[in-house]
Amino acid sequence: MGVGYQSIQWNRQKIIYDAILFITVGLYIWGFMAVTQHMGSDLDIRGVRIRAYGSAAFVLLHVILSIGPLSRLNPKFLPLLFNRRHMGVTMFFLALIHVAGLRLTMLRDAVSVVGATLPRFPWEFDGALTWYHDFGNLDPLVSLFVGNSHYDNFIRFPFEFLGVIALIILFLMAVTSHDFWLANLTAPIWKGLHMGVYLAYGLLVGHVVLGALQTNRHPVLTIAVFIGLVWIVGVHLIAGGRELRRDGDALKPTPSGYVHVGQVSDIPENRAKVVTFAGERVAIFKYDGKISAVSNVCQHQNGPLGEGKIVDGCITCPWHGYQYLPESGASPPPFHEKIPTFEVKLKGDRILVYKTPNPPGTPVTPAVITEA
Amino acid sequence: MILSRRKIHYYASVALACTLPILFLLGILCRPPIPIVDESADKLFAIANFSTTPLTPEQSETLSGGGTQIQVDIATTANGATVLEIQPVQAIQFSDVLVYWQAGDRPTETESAETESAETASTDTDALIIADTAVLLGQLSGTSRRRFSLPPDIQGQDGNLILYSRGRNTLIVILPLTLSAN
Numbered sequence: 001m002g003v004g005y006q007s008i009q010w011n012r013q014k015i016i017y018d019a020i021l022f023i024t025v026g027l028y029i030w031g032f033m034a035v036t037q038h039m040g041s042d043l044d045i046r047g048v049r050i051r052a053y054g055s056a057a058f059v060l061l062h063v064i065l066s067i068g069p070l071s072r073l074n075p076k077f078l079p080l081l082f083n084r085r086h087m088g089v090t091m092f093f094l095a096l097i098h099v100a101g102l103r104l105t106m107l108r109d110a111v112s113v114v115g116a117t118l119p120r121f122p123w124e125f126d127g128a129l130t131w132y133h134d135f136g137n138l139d140p141l142v143s144l145f146v147g148n149s150h151y152d153n154f155i156r157f158p159f160e161f162l163g164v165i166a167l168i169i170l171f172l173m174a175v176t177s178h179d180f181w182l183a184n185l186t187a188p189i190w191k192g193l194h195m196g197v198y199l200a201y202g203l204l205v206g207h208v209v210l211g212a213l214q215t216n217r218h219p220v221l222t223i224a225v226f227i228g229l230v231w232i233v234g235v236h237l238i239a240g241g242r243e244l245r246r247d248g249d250a251l252k253p254t255p256s257g258y259v260h261v262g263q264v265s266d267i268p269e270n271r272a273k274v275v276t277f278a279g280e281r282v283a284i285f286k287y288d289g290k291i292s293a294v295s296n297v298c299q300h301q302n303g304p305l306g307e308g309k310i311v312d313g314c315i316t317c318p319w320h321g322y323q324y325l326p327e328s329g330a331s332p333p334p335f336h337e338k339i340p341t342f343e344v345k346l347k348g349d350r351i352l353v354y355k356t357p358n359p360p361g362t363p364v365t366p367a368v369i370t371e372a
Numbered sequence: 373m374i375l376s377r378r379k380i381h382y383y384a385s386v387a388l389a390c391t392l393p394i395l396f397l398l399g400i401l402c403r404p405p406i407p408i409v410d411e412s413a414d415k416l417f418a419i420a421n422f423s424t425t426p427l428t429p430e431q432s433e434t435l436s437g438g439g440t441q442i443q444v445d446i447a448t449t450a451n452g453a454t455v456l457e458i459q460p461v462q463a464i465q466f467s468d469v470l471v472y473w474q475a476g477d478r479p480t481e482t483e484s485a486e487t488e489s490a491e492t493a494s495t496d497t498d499a500l501i502i503a504d505t506a507v508l509l510g511q512l513s514g515t516s517r518r519r520f521s522l523p524p525d526i527q528g529q530d531g532n533l534i535l536y537s538r539g540r541n542t543l544i545v546i547l548p549l550t551l552s553a554n
Contacts, residue, residue: 135467137539155402191377198384205392209399215406222400229396233389240382247375280375302374 017083021090028056049125050098051212057094058204062228064088065201069239075307078318085177088197092174095167101127128160159211166203169196179300187302205229250276258345258352264291264369265349272315274306278355281306282342285315285326290366292326293342293353299360300337328363346370421510423457423519431552438545440464440535446522446552454527456509456551459517467539469513471520474506475531478546502534502543527551 032052037045064087070077104123111117126134133143144164150156173194175181182190208225253259261275267286274283274296281296283306294315296306303319310316314323314332324331329341338361343354346367358364417424429445436442441461448454458471479502509520512535529551535544 135539137467137541154398155404188374188377191374192380195377195380195384198381198388202388202392206395206399209396213399214403217403226396229392233385233392236381236385237389240378240385243378244382247378276375297374302377 013079014083014086018086021087025056025060025090025094028059029053032056046126046131050128050131053094054098054128054212057091057098058208059228060087060091060094061197061201061204062232064091065197065232066235069235072239072243073235075318081319088170089174089177092167092170095170097127099127099129099163099167101125101130155210155214157210159207159209159214162203162210163207166200166207169200169203173197173200182301187299191302201232246274247276247281253277253355254352257355259355261293261351261353263349264346264351267291270310272306272308274304275353277353278357282353282357283315284344284351284353285310286369287313287326289369290326291344291346291351291369292364292366293344294324294326294329295340295357295360297339298322299339305339327366328361329358330361421518421520423459423517427455427457429457433549434461435533435547435549436461437547440545440547442533442535442547444533444549454522454524456520456522457517458512458520458533460512460515463514464512464535464544466535466537466542466544468511468537469544470511470536470538471509471518472502472506472534472536473509473526473531473549473551474503474534475526475529478532478548479503479506479534502536506534522551 029052032055033048036048036052064084067077067080067084067087071081102123102125108117108123129140129144133140133147136143138146144160145158148156148158148160151158151161173196176185176190176193185193205225213222213225251259251261259275259277261277261282261284262273264286267273267284270285270287272283272285274281276282281304282293283296283304284291284293285306287310294305296304298305298317298319300317300320300322303317303322305315305317305324308316308318310326311323313325315326316323322331322337323335324337324339327341329339331337340357340360341362341364342357343364344367345352346369351367414424427445427447427449429447431446432444434441434443443459443461445457446454447457507523507526509522510518512518531549531551533547533549535547536542537544
């Protein structure tokens with residue numbers, strides 16, 4: 001939260017998350033190499049290495065793109081969302097290594113000091129740019145764009161170009177992934193920028209279909225890419241459609257300006273009911289015999305506060321644990337995030353929320369629940 | 373997310389759902405056929421100096437220098453021609469590698485230049501240049517075994533094999549070799 005700058009606020013969960021991530025990626029690359037070498041002895045091993053990293057990035061992109069909609073459909077997936085940005089940055093570096101290769105000679109030299117020898121792969125190998133474009137008399141980057149000039153032909157289209165555009169998008173996302181950029185760009189702009197991942201995904205499907213699938217015709221690879229495509233598009237359509245339908249059920253205010261949002265008994269203790277009016281979602285929390293209404297939008301990454309709960313007297317965002325006091329919409333000191341609050345009143349068991357939000361951080365007297 | 377971003381997300385999903393399956397199906401259905409290499413390609417390999425039929429070498433040695441190591445065999449074909457076969461032990465990391473033979477002592481910079489880029493040559497070939505009298509035998513690539521015809525007038529001579537990258541205008545290495553007479 002917004003206090004005492006720390007570049008990365010490491011905690012046990014993040015370390016475990018990253019350890020699982022790196023071990024899984026390492027095992028994937030090792031397994032990819034072992035299986036492909038086992039399957040054929042006449043393979044171009046350098047091409048296999050390039051595809052090991054490329055496919056690792058592509059698979060990881062599928063995992064990353066699955067987490068968001070799955071979290072919308074089932075809260076059990078929320079822990080995966082917590083550190084998704086590390087996954088995204090890892091994915092970018094895998095894609096970059098796929099393109100530019102790797103030169104960790106210092107690591108090999110360091111190991112050789114103690115008499116051991118590391119194999120060249122995965123510490124040193126040529127990426128696609130070097131291996132396919134650096135043996136001619138053209139600069140590799142020039143060769144990349146002019147080596148195949150069939151820009152007017154669908155099936156012979158230079159698939160590398162699609163990958164380059166996607167890599168640029170992923171680069172922009174990786175460099176702005178830190179909370180520093182999130183805070184300075186503001187969450188809506190940051191979110192908009194990071195929605196470029198959908199364009200990048202489309203470009204990368206094109207990169208794979210017009211690239212790897214043209215030469216590698218094994219049906220398993222074709223089916224795997226197709227299943228991945230159907231899965232990602234399907235799960236996003238289901239989750240996105242459900243969210244949009246919820247937004248379509250917007251409540252209308254009464255002539256007095258209050259909106260009837262439901263009954264007190266609708267809301268479990270320390271939880272919220274989320275409704276839509278005034279052009280955005282509002283979370284109505286029940287806690288300690290009181291009712292408070294705040295914007296459903298967390299200031300950090302616009303997470304759904306109403307799907308969180310009251311922890312230690314604070315509304316706690318389910319995405320990254322940002323906290324707000326329900327009476328004021330302000331984060332407890334020393335933090336300084338603020339969200340809009342709403343006037344609330346009760347008529348019997350009915351909860352009425354005023355249609356217009358108060359400025360962020362405005363204290364509001366909670367409605368007190370009286371036993372009938 | 374805020375409402376406007378949720379809408380963007382949904383419409384982006386719809387756009388992907390409309391375009392990606394079409395892209396995928398077109399990409400699979402329009403895959404151009406890839407010709408399979410059969411016996412008809414043997415002529416092309418022979419033109420490119422690939423060694424397709426094994427010969428018994430009359431002279432065989434491994435030459436190394438400047439980080440390059442090659443296996444060199446001299447043999448006689450069924451029709452009586454003397455050939456030189458060269459196979460790099462490790463792939464030569466240069467493009468468009470040309471093989472020259474130059475009789476006499478190791479070439480020096482005083483000899484006439486074929487290229488101005490000799491200054492970019494590798495460590496022990498710095499400032500060395502290819503003479504106009506050098507004979508171009510053919511080309512090498514990767515670790516493929518290549519066969520080169522030896523003109524009768526250079527057989528039995530002492531001289532040097534010169535590996536030169538046309539792609540990078542770089543002298544790769546000069547290796548002394550005596551071509552045994554048939």
